Each structure stands twice: as C-alpha cells, then as structure tokens.
Amino acid sequence: MVDTAPILVFNAGSATLKFRLIEMGRDVVDGVIEHIGEADGPDDHAAAADTALATLRGDEAARRTLGRLVAVGHRVVHGGDELRAPVVVDDSVETIIDRWTPLAPAHNPAALAVIRAGRRAYPDVPHVAVFDTAFHATLPAAAATYPIDRDVAATLGIRRYGFHGISVRYVRDRTAELLGRPSAELNMIVLHLGNGASATALAGGVSVDTSMGFTPLAGLVMGSRSGDLDPSIAFHLIRSGWAPDDVDTLYEKRSGLAGMCGDNDVRAVSQRAANGDADADLALDVYCRAIRKYVGAYHAVLGRLDAIVFTAGVGEHSAVVRARSLRGMERLGIALDAAANDEASGASVISAGGARVAVCVVPTDEEQAIVEEISRLLGAARTR
DSSP states (O other): OTTTSOEEEEEEOSSOEEEEEEETTEEEEEEEEOOTTSTTSOSSHHHHHHHHHHHHHTOHHHHHHHTTOOEEEEEESOOTTTOOSOEEOOHHHHHHHHHTGGGSTTTHHHHHHHHHHHHHHOTTSOEEEEETTGGGGGOOHHHHOOSSOHHHHHHHTOSOOOOOHHHHHHHHHHHHHHHTSOGGGOEEEEEEESSSEEEEEEETTEEEEESOOSSTTSSSOOSSOOOSOOTHHHHHHHHTTOOHHHHHHHHHHSSHHHHHHSOOOHHHHHHHHHTTOHHHHHHHHHHHHHHHHHHHHHHHHHSSOOEEEEEHHHHHHOHHHHHHHHTTOGGGTOOBOHHHHHHOOSSEEOBOTTOSSEEEEOOOOHHHHHHHHHHHHHHHHHHO
16 A cells, blocks of 8 residues: 555755655654755755765665655645646656746755655656645635736736645644544634744635745745735835845845844744843734734635644744734634643644634644655556
8 A cells, every 4th residue: 555655755945855764654764954055064955865865775774665665755845837736757847847946946946956866766666746836726816816917927927826735734634633623624724834934724624825925935924034025125125226136135034033133043032032132022023913914814714714723843832922923812712721822732722712713733744744645646546
C-alpha cells in the first residue's frame, strides 16, 4: 500500500531544507539543513540536497528503507495557473515550475534544485510535486480577481493565488478530528503564523479567501515582510530614486516586525515588549491588529464561523500573540480561556467555555501532508 510504504519528502524553504523518510507513519530519518546561502551554511540548495542525500546514504536504517522506496515528494510554493494539483514530475513540469519563479524567487529555484538532485539520486521512483498554491484553486472568482484591467491581468497571470496551502489542508483535517466533526461541516479561519504568515477562510473545508495573493508578500504582517501596503508607497519610493529591486528588498527583508523594531523573531519582540520597549510593543500591536482585522473580515465572508485555528511556529507557541490577536472579540462569540491559552501544548481547544467559536491550536506537519497527497495521487493512479 502506498500509504504505508517508504516515502522520502523534501521541503525546501528559502534558507532551509527539511527532509524526512517516512514508513508506516513513523520517521526513519528526520533532518533539517539551515542557513543555506549564509556564511555558516551550504552555498545553495543544490549543495544542501547533496548533504541530505549523503546523510541518508550514511544511515543504515535509511539505506535499508530506501531499497523499498515508492516515491519522493517535494514541496513547491508556486504552481501558478498551470499546476493546480499534485503531479508526478517530469522535465515539462520542471519547466513550468521554473516559469513561475518570478512570483516565488526565494522558493521555486530552491525546490527545483532539490527536485533535480532527487531525480538524479532516485531516478526509478516517481517524484511528486505538491504545491502550496494548489489548495487555493477553489477560490471563487470574486476572491481571486484583482480589480485591474482584465486584459493585463489575463496576459500576465495576475490574480490571487494564495500560499501555505499544504499546511492549511493538513490543519483543516486535524482540526476536524480534534472537534469531532467532518471538515465539510466546518467553517474555519486558519492562521498560519510563522516567519511568513497568512490567514485562510474555509467554508465547508474549502478555501474561499486567503490573505496572501499574487505573491507571498500580501496580507498579514510577517517577520520581515510588510504584508498589505498602499500600492502607491512603491511608486513614491521609485520616484524618490529607489530602484525597483531595492523596493522589493525593503518589502521582503526590511519590513514587518524586523522593519518596525529590528527583530523578526516574535519571541524576542514579545520579551522586549514585556520589558517596556515601546518600539517592540508597537510592532507587536501592529502584527496582532492585522490578524484581528482579517479574522473579522473572514468572519463576515463566511457568515457562520465555527473555529479559529492557530498553527505554525508563532501560532503554536505564542500565547501572547493569540491573546492579543483575539482581544475584544467577545461580541463575535470569540473568547479565550486564559489558562488554556497559556498552557496549550499540541492539538488543543483554548476557547472559553460557552464561547460560540472554538479557538484551537493545531501543530502543522507539511511533510506528513505531502505523504498523504502522494498516497492519494499514486493510489488513485493504481486503481485506474
């Protein structure tokens, strides 16, 4: 069976590479390579992939397991309009992934480098690309369409794509299990809060709106990314002598928490705020206010809201962010149990007793989500 046989998963981030060899629902090898492209790390993702592959070859249990390997999975951030479901990779798929690099320049080239290394190392098993954008292919036209000239938008593929879809799908399913209800019956808002951050509105388990857009820059305030801004700020900067690439760097690397207070780590910002640092306190308020605005907006989009779910590094571990983000929303049926919020560990419900909306913390697992997608894809192919 595909869902119990060994599957190797690569998850390439902008400066990291996670790799997991999974069999029968357990990790045979689980590793991460960090600081890629930095002075204390591998030069690039190709070098990181070589290191990961060498680690696998050097592990006796991994060597035995890899002899039974049935698939290799790869997380890819952007598949655009062309790749809207998991797909077995061939040369033409690589070409399409590369074509969407301008919209995910920190991620698609990294994924491609790892895919190519993996296909060389394991040429006789299917390599499956799973796309963050694919989960949001269900967005209704009114949510996906930007209000610009329709011919320009169509020619250049300008629309809302959405990201973090692999994580959101996994969290949706685990939340349904936690609440003991089918996901098809639940309206929920998933808050994926890591260094990158997004909010997604799910109606009956289906993505109907999401904060990230044409690129992962839009939406919530993030560690070093701006999130939503007045578009005219870019024009003002360029007319003031800034080069477009410098504006891009400002938005991607010198904005968000880092831009406002010099720290992109919520833990450090929260500690500084608790110690009376005014810049950090303001940055944290701006960060949490953006979350609160999206929760309110998506509550309106959904009409009925059953659950709010916090996930990813910040969402799972920062009680401060959860509390600040939902403060003052009791009239909407949203209230936290302070003790449950402070003590949350693993998948848990942290809403106050009697609150109409369940507030949950659910750890994400993108690698396991990729395994599940591969099992569905290859299992379906074998039954045809």
